[in-house]
Amino acid sequence: MLICPKCKCALYKNDKIYQCDNHHTFDIAKKGYVHLFLKNRKQTGDDKHMVKARTYFLEKGFYQPLCDQILLFLKSLSFAKLVDAGCGEGYYTNQIADLFSKVDIYAFDLSKHAVHEACKGKKQVFYGVCSVADLPLNEKSIDIILSIFAPIQASEFHRVLKKEGYFLKVAPGPKHLYEMKQILYTDVYDNDLQHTYDGFVLQEIKEVAYDIELCSKQDIEALFMMTPYYWKSPIEGSKKLLALDYLKTKVQFQIELYRCIGKEDDK
Ligand SMILES: C[S@@+](CC[C@H](N)C(=O)[O-])C[C@H]1O[C@@H](n2cnc3c(N)ncnc32)[C@H](O)[C@@H]1O
Numbered sequence: 001m002l003i004c005p006k007c008k009c010a011l012y013k014n015d016k017i018y019q020c021d022n023h024h025t026f027d028i029a030k031k032g033y034v035h036l037f038l039k040n041r042k043q044t045g046d047d048k049h050m051v052k053a054r055t056y057f058l059e060k061g062f063y064q065p066l067c068d069q070i071l072l073f074l075k076s077l078s079f080a081k082l083v084d085a086g087c088g089e090g091y092y093t094n095q096i097a098d099l100f101s102k103v104d105i106y107a108f109d110l111s112k113h114a115v116h117e118a119c120k121g122k123k124q125v126f127y128g129v130c131s132v133a134d135l136p137l138n139e140k141s142i143d144i145i146l147s148i149f150a151p152i153q154a155s156e157f158h159r160v161l162k163k164e165g166y167f168l169k170v171a172p173g174p175k176h177l178y179e180m181k182q183i184l185y186t187d188v189y190d191n192d193l194q195h196t197y198d199g200f201v202l203q204e205i206k207e208v209a210y211d212i213e214l215c216s217k218q219d220i221e222a223l224f225m226m227t228p229y230y231w232k233s234p235i236e237g238s239k240k241l242l243a244l245d246y247l248k249t250k251v252q253f254q255i256e257l258y259r260c261i262g263k264e265d266d267k
């Protein structure tokens with residue numbers, strides 16, 4: 001199931017490490033996750049502060065209605081092996097693990113800070129630090145891949161999914177955080193949508209939308225830090241937002257179900 005990131009041979013657990021037959025070894029951290037990202041690569045995932053802000057915000061329950069809809073969606077499908085690609089702090093992964101106790105769950109993120117947080121108290125999920133572009137998994141071994149507000153690598157998802165495997169994507173809808181963006185920018189545009197991925201066919205879309213009310217500066221800053229706007233907003237707009245004590249804004253998500261196609265040689 002798991003493969004070595006260096007040589008692609010099978011990876012197996014040997015006491016406190018994972019190793020392959022070519023003697024490549026990967027330590028298991030105290031918290032239980034495995035570092036599978038090759039050290040000479042430069043990318044990093046979210047930093048400590050971003051992880052802290054997202055953990056704070058998610059624990060307040062603002063996105064629980066979305067999580068409930070994802071769980072409902074998953075209940076309508078049949079799968080034995082699930083991957084959460086770009087799992088962050090495991091907010092969704094760990095709730096999925098609670099509901100689907102018989103499913104093998106693998107969750108990966110490039111940020112060791114996020115994975116460290118995700119591991120807390122969840123022994124039945126295999127957590128690894130690696131990129132979604134290089135999943136340490138055998139070809140055609142997975143029934144469903146989830147990507148929730150995370151980078152998408154369609155060719156890699158296609159490689160590890162079984163024939164007719166599912167790709168469940170959760171992304172912001174056109175009007176997501178519209179009122180927050182009105183404070184940040186003078187001209188506000190709707191978010192772009194993407195519905196085509198090589199090797200996949202779109203089967204179903206479900207929209208989830210509701211308003212959230214943030215009643216403190218801390219809540220507003222935490223939400224802001226979770227978004228790409230934190231890095232690219234005009235300074236005036238950022239100041240205006242961070243001066244607020246109250247913000248009501250729409251959240252709008254799309255849950256999109258894709259099916260793997262073009263794997264004729266599979267059983
Ligand atoms: C917006 S967060 C979403 C996290 C989680 N799915 C959630 O919704 O709470 C995006 C996550 O993708 C991770 N990430 C960024 N680039 C990545 C990559 N190439 N491979 C794996 N994870 C990546 C970040 O570290 C971050 O945790």
Ligand SMILES: [Zn+2]
Binds near residue numbers: 005006021022
């Ligand atoms: Zn190896």
